[in-house]
Amino acid sequence: MAGFHIGFVIFPGLTQLDFTGPLQVLSHLPGGVVHIAAKTLEPVPSVCGLALVPNRTFADCPELDLICVPGGGKGVIQAIEDGAAVEFVRRQAVRAKYVTSVCTGAFILGAAGLLRGRRATTHWAVTEQLGTVGATFERARVVQDGNIITAGGVTSGIDFALRVVAEIAGEDSARAIQLGMEYDPAPPFDCGHPDRAPAGLLASVMANRYHALRDMFRSGLTRVAAA
Amino acid sequence: MAGFHIGFVIFPGLTQLDFTGPLQVLSHLPGGVVHIAAKTLEPVPSVCGLALVPNRTFADCPELDLICVPGGGKGVIQAIEDGAAVEFVRRQAVRAKYVTSVCTGAFILGAAGLLRGRRATTHWAVTEQLGTVGATFERARVVQDGNIITAGGVTSGIDFALRVVAEIAGEDSARAIQLGMEYDPAPPFDCGHPDRAPAGLLASVMANRYHALRDMFRSGLTRVAAA
Numbered sequence: 001m002a003g004f005h006i007g008f009v010i011f012p013g014l015t016q017l018d019f020t021g022p023l024q025v026l027s028h029l030p031g032g033v034v035h036i037a038a039k040t041l042e043p044v045p046s047v048c049g050l051a052l053v054p055n056r057t058f059a060d061c062p063e064l065d066l067i068c069v070p071g072g073g074k075g076v077i078q079a080i081e082d083g084a085a086v087e088f089v090r091r092q093a094v095r096a097k098y099v100t101s102v103c104t105g106a107f108i109l110g111a112a113g114l115l116r117g118r119r120a121t122t123h124w125a126v127t128e129q130l131g132t133v134g135a136t137f138e139r140a141r142v143v144q145d146g147n148i149i150t151a152g153g154v155t156s157g158i159d160f161a162l163r164v165v166a167e168i169a170g171e172d173s174a175r176a177i178q179l180g181m182e183y184d185p186a187p188p189f190d191c192g193h194p195d196r197a198p199a200g201l202l203a204s205v206m207a208n209r210y211h212a213l214r215d216m217f218r219s220g221l222t223r224v225a226a227a
Numbered sequence: 228m229a230g231f232h233i234g235f236v237i238f239p240g241l242t243q244l245d246f247t248g249p250l251q252v253l254s255h256l257p258g259g260v261v262h263i264a265a266k267t268l269e270p271v272p273s274v275c276g277l278a279l280v281p282n283r284t285f286a287d288c289p290e291l292d293l294i295c296v297p298g299g300g301k302g303v304i305q306a307i308e309d310g311a312a313v314e315f316v317r318r319q320a321v322r323a324k325y326v327t328s329v330c331t332g333a334f335i336l337g338a339a340g341l342l343r344g345r346r347a348t349t350h351w352a353v354t355e356q357l358g359t360v361g362a363t364f365e366r367a368r369v370v371q372d373g374n375i376i377t378a379g380g381v382t383s384g385i386d387f388a389l390r391v392v393a394e395i396a397g398e399d400s401a402r403a404i405q406l407g408m409e410y411d412p413a414p415p416f417d418c419g420h421p422d423r424a425p426a427g428l429l430a431s432v433m434a435n436r437y438h439a440l441r442d443m444f445r446s447g448l449t450r451v452a453a454a
Contacts (some may be wrong), residue, residue, distance in 0.1 A: 003245070015251070016247055016251065017247055017248065017250075017408070018249035020243055020244055020247035020248075020277070021244065021247075021248070023243070023244075023275060023277060024242070024243065024244035024275060024381065025273035027276060034276055035274065036276070036277060041374075043270065043280045043409075047254075048250055048251060048261065049254065049261055049282065050247070050250060050253035050263060050279060050280070051279075051280035052277060052279065052280070053270045053277070053278035053279070053280065055276065058359075061428025097446065103409075111445055123409060124409055128323055133389070141411070141413045152409050153407075153409025154251065154407075154408040154409055154410070155385065155408050155409055155410045155412065156409055156411075156413075158382065158412070158414075159412065159413050159414060159415060162414065162415050162416070163415050166415060166416075171416065172409060172428060172431075174416060175416050175418045175424065175425075175428055176417055176428060176431065176432045176435075177427065178414060178415075178418055178419050179418050179419060179420070179421070179424050179428065179432050180380075180381075180432060180436065180437075181244070181380060181381040181382050181419070181420040182330075182350060182351055182379050182380075182381055182382055182383055182420060183369070183382045183414055184382075184383075184387070184414075184419030184420040185382065185386065185410075185412035185414065185419070186368050186369075186383075186386050186421070187385075187389065187405060187411075187412065188386060188388070188389050188390050188393060188401065188405075189393075189398065189401060189405055190267070191402045191403050191405055191406050192405050192406060192408070192409055192410040192411030192412070193406070193409060194412040195408070196411070197402070197406050198402075200435065201399060201402055201403060201406065202406065204399075204403065205403045205406050205407060210407075225253060
């Protein structure tokens with residue numbers, strides 16, 4: 001089949017921007033053909049309430065050149081426990097040129113056994129858990145180790161996808177897409193990473209949200225590993 | 228009804244990241260309630276192939292505190308010709324605290340008569356067309372004029388939404404969301420705006436895509452104005 005086949009793996013409880021950011025970039029890859037694969041063709045609910053419609057099931061998705069797995073909170077642990085997305089990724093990874101993840105999607109690659117002995121990254125809140133799936137955390141927004149590319153939290157998927165386009169189709173293709181998306185970021189604050197966030201803010205964000213996420217990943221991944 | 232009601236307006240042929248970027252941010256607004264409104268409850272196809280599921284029709288959407296209209300290419304012109312989204316925005320704008328757009332969504336606000344005499348922005352390729360709807364182009368990634376806030380192309384919606392959160396819920400809320408999304412952008416190239424793109428690249432991007440878009444907006448908006 002002609003074209004460069006890109007497959008996004010979606011599952012209930014994903015963080016939609018982990019997927020929609022790279023999708024916007026990669027849908028402009030010259031010669032690219034995008035597949036949005038899920039367990040069934042039913043709309044897939046994301047954390048923020050938006051449901052996304054897949055166009056392929058895991059069973060009927062063609063062979064992929066690039067697999068991209070977005071993250072989520074509880075949704076990732078549930079997807080790992082469910083097994084269908086993990087099995088799809090494991091099967092497709094055998095022939096794919098690139099196997100990639102954004103945010104906590106790394107743990108789905110990990111559950112498929114694809115991160116053992118690899119350098120990788122994930123959302124800043126759960127980097128310590130990468131060891132559970134045999135990976136070594138590398139401190140970078142996008143980490144490439146062989147044909148495995150992992151990106152940090154949520155918005156890092158946009159930077160990741162532009163790098164992927166540059167690698168596959170050349171820098172000018174990536175630049176053209178960046179210009180088209182007016183990707184000239186101007187965050188109103190400089191606190192997009194724990195390194196630069198005020199200590200009080202980080203503590204409060206951890207307390208409100210990420211201590212629980214970290215605990216959920218710690219226990220969820222241990223439970224899966226033991227099963 | 229309690230809460231701060233945020234309504235996204237979606238229509239066939241929208242650019243999904245114009246919507247999904249701000250959605251990811253605004254879905255974390257403290258006290259926020261998100262509505263995704265369309266003409267019917269059927270999945271709405273975006274330009275890049277992903278269909279998005281609304282959860283409100285224009286007819287049954289409650290009164291909104293904030294309206295956000297994403298852009299698109301031909302989809303925006305078709306939405307203006309169709310009229311349903313424009314009428315919805317016009318009606319909701321009467322009482323909304325904020326009326327906002329991302330990218331070419333500005334022209335839907337414009338078609339609703341909401342940009343007359345206002346400073347505004349849109350995607351860099353069609354800023355000249357803002358005059359057609361009575362607006363004055365202001366050179367900025369996010370432009371606020373009274374209760375009207377317009378953002379530039381596609382990814383500017385993320386910066387826009389963080390600014391909106393800061394305005395509504397305070398800077399620390401916005402900072403917490405930015406940290407959670409790991410919004411610490413690191414574009415691989417510095418060409419996200421025509422000011423910084425190499426001249427040859429800009430010419431090629433214009434020739435491949437944006438001359439046609441500009442023509443489409445010019446003739447589409449003239450046609451609508453004449454009708």
